[in-house]
Amino acid sequence: MAQIISKIDSTLETALDCNEDNVIIEGFxxxxxxxxxxxxxxxxETKKWLWLASENIKEKKSFRMFIDHSLIIIDEMWHNFILHTxxxxxxxxEKLNLFVHHEPTPKAAQIIGFDSDEEKQKFQQQQEEKLSQQLSYIYDKLGAETVSKWYEEFPEKFSKKKIHALKR
Amino acid sequence: MKTTSTKTTSKVNTEKAQLLKKIINKNNNIQTACMSLCESH
Structure with missing residues (x-):
């Protein structure tokens, strides 16, 4: 077990140690x-998210990592990172041994209304299960501190409205 | 030692469950903005 943890830590540490940080930070x-x-x-935090997304694929998990409104600031940094191709x-x-593609959810796939309360309830239950699965994975791989930062601190500090106000 | 280890694991599991429940209860309108799609090279 200790061996597994040390292996995870070293691959994460390698991923976080990036020579190109300055240009990405200044671009942001x-x-x-x-x-x-x-x-x-x-x-x-964005590099941690990308590392986790690559781990998720390498471990052949049955679910795919997703970004919801809580993680919008990570998505914004991801967009900025992608600009520096x-x-x-x-x-x-070099750091992940995988190319992590960014795949936006099409407008058509974003549900705005429901035909019935039953349909709405079913959809919300599915979404809760997806979120629970992802939170559990983040907790197991990166710990409680990261879960809190991504899903409690960031949504407060960088809500959609606040991000809009921060745009130059 | 075994009892301590079991207790510690149980405490961690409880803390994890409480944190996850708190977050899920706050996120009552979960909409996926984007997904990661990876390919090996």
């Missing part, structure tokens, strides 16, 4: 009115 600060410390923290490709290939 040009687009959003955030401090350097905040941009650095968001990039670290060479740095992003290098990060994926």
């Amino acid at each position: 600060m040009e687009r959003y009115s955030v401090s350097r410390e905040e941009a650095e923290e968001i990039l670290t 060479r740095a992003y490709q290098k990060f994926c290939h």
